[in-house]
Amino acid sequence: MDLGISGRSAILLASSRGLGRACAESLAREGVSLVINGRNAADVDRAAKELSDTHGVEVVGVVGDSTTVEVHEELLAACPTPDIVLLNGEGPSPALFDTITEEQWAETAQRTMISPILFVQRVVPGMCERNFGRIVAISSAMVKSPNAVMSLSHGPRLGLTGLLKGLSKDVVKHNVTVNQLLPERFDTGRQQQMAELAVAIKGITLDEARAEQVATIAAGRLGRPEEFGDAFAFLCSAQAGYISGQNLQLDGGSYEGVF
Numbered sequence: 035m036d037l038g039i040s041g042r043s044a045i046l047l048a049s050s051r052g053l054g055r056a057c058a059e060s061l062a063r064e065g066v067s068l069v070i071n072g073r074n075a076a077d078v079d080r081a082a083k084e085l086s087d088t089h090g091v092e093v094v095g096v097v098g099d100s101t102t103v104e105v106h107e108e109l110l111a112a113c114p115t116p117d118i119v120l121l122n123g124e125g126p127s128p129a130l131f132d133t134i135t136e137e138q139w140a141e142t143a144q145r146t147m148i149s150p151i152l153f154v155q156r157v158v159p160g161m162c163e164r165n166f167g168r169i170v171a172i173s174s175a176m177v178k179s180p181n182a183v184m185s186l187s188h189g190p191r192l193g194l195t196g197l198l199k200g201l202s203k204d205v206v207k208h209n210v211t212v213n214q215l216l217p218e219r220f221d222t223g224r225q226q227q228m229a230e231l232a233v234a235i236k237g238i239t240l241d242e243a244r245a246e247q248v249a250t251i252a253a254g255r256l257g258r259p260e261e262f263g264d265a266f267a268f269l270c271s272a273q274a275g276y277i278s279g280q281n282l283q284l285d286g287g288s289y290e291g292v293f
Contacts, residue, residue: 035273037064037267037268037270037271037272037273038271038272038273039061039064039065039066039117039118039267039270039271039272040064040065040066041065041066041067042066042067042117042118042166043066043067043068043069043113043115043116043117043118044061044066044067044068044069044113044116044117044118044119044120044270045068045069045071045109045110045112045113045116045118045119045120045157046058046061046068046069046070046071046118046119046120046122047071047100047109047119047120047121047122047123047150047153048071048072048100048122048123048124049068049070049071049072049081049120049122050070050071050072050074050077050078050080050081050095051072051077051081051222051223052222052223052224052259053122053172053217053220053222053259053262053263054070054072054120054122054172055070055081055259056259056260056262056263056266057120057122057170057172057262057263057266057267058070058081058085058093058263059085059260059263060260060263060264060266060267061118061263061266061267061270062085062086062088062089062091062093063089063267064267065089065091066091066117066118066270067091067092067093067113068085068091068092068093068094069093069094069095069096069109069112069113069116070082070085070093070094070095070096071095071096071097071098071100071105071109072095072097073097073098073099074097075097078095078096078097079095081093081095082094082095094112094113096108096109096112100122100123100149101123101144101145101149102149103152106152106153106156109153110156110157114160115160115164116157116160116161117161117164117166117167117168118167118168118169118170118270119153119154119157119167119168119169119170120170120171120172120266121150121153121154121169121170121171121172122171122172123145123146123149123150125146125174125187125224126138126142126146126186126187127186127231128183128184128231129183129185129186130182130183131182131183131185134185134186138186139186139189142186142187142189142190143189143190143193145190146187146190146191146194147190147191147193147194147197150171150194151194151197154169154198154201154212157169158201158205158210161205161208161210162205162208162210165208165209166209166210167205167208167209167210167211168210168211168269168270168271168274169198169210169211169212169213170212170213170214170215170266170269170270171194171198171213171214171215172214172215172217173191173194173195173214173215173216173281174187174188174191174216174217174218175216175217175218175283175285175288175289176188176191177191177192177195177214177216177281178216178281178283178289178291179289179290179291180192195214195281198212198214198279199212199279202278202279203279206278206279209275211269211274211275211277211278212278212279213269213277213278213279213280213281213282214280214281214282215262215265215266215269215282215284216281216282216283216284216285217257217262217284217285218251218257218283218284218285218286218288218289219247219248219250219251219256219257219285219286219288220256220257220258220259220261220262220284221256221257221258221259222259225244225247225256228247229243229244229247230243232246250288251285251286251287251288252285252286252287252288253286253287253288254286255286256286257284257285257286261284262284265282265284269282
C-alpha cells in the first residue's frame, strides 16, 4: 500500500535505536525525509547513514537529550515545519512504590509528560495551518495495565495520555491526528535490559529470563521491531486521517480487557 506520505518530513525523538529506529526505518521506506535523534553520536551517525543509503531520503541527525529545550531548538532548526512527529524517550527503571522519592517523581514527570507536551505545543499550530499533521507517542502497555513497580513509568504517561486525548479532539478538524502506541515486549535493547535485571534480582540465567518474558505474551513470542514501525507508519499515512485520540495496543494479544 502506498501510504501517501512520500516527500513529507518528520522529526523523530529518540530514534537512533530500538522502537524509534524501527519507526524511522518504516517512514524512510515510504520516502519521508527525517530528522532523527539520540544521545550517542555514534548511534545517530550510523543510523542516519544507513537510513539514507538504504532508502535514498534526506536524514539529519541531532545528538542530545530530547527532553531538553536546547535539543528541541536543534530539532526544529533542522526541520522547522514537520508533517510528522514521533514522541519517544527512555522509560524509567522499575522501582518499589514506597522507595520513590519526590525528586524522582518530579524528574520523571518533567521528562515523560511535560517535555513532550512542550514540543507538541511548538509544532501543532503549523500543522493546523498546513492542514496536515501526524503526532504519535510511544507510550507503554502499562497505561492500561498498571503495575506498582512501574509507577514511575505509567504515572506520568497517563498524564500525557490525557493531555494528548484532549488535544486530539481540537485539532483533528485540521487533518492533524494525535495517537499513542502501547508496546509490550518487543525484542529490543530494553527487553534485554529487563532480562538482565531479572537475572540480577532472581538469580536465574539469561535464557530463563528471556523465556519468562515470552511466557507473558499470548502470541508466544516477542514482537519484532519492524512490526511496530509499520504500525507507526500507517498512523502517519494519508489514509489514517480518521484515526485520532487512540491508544493502540501492540502486545501480541496479551491485554485481557475489552476496552
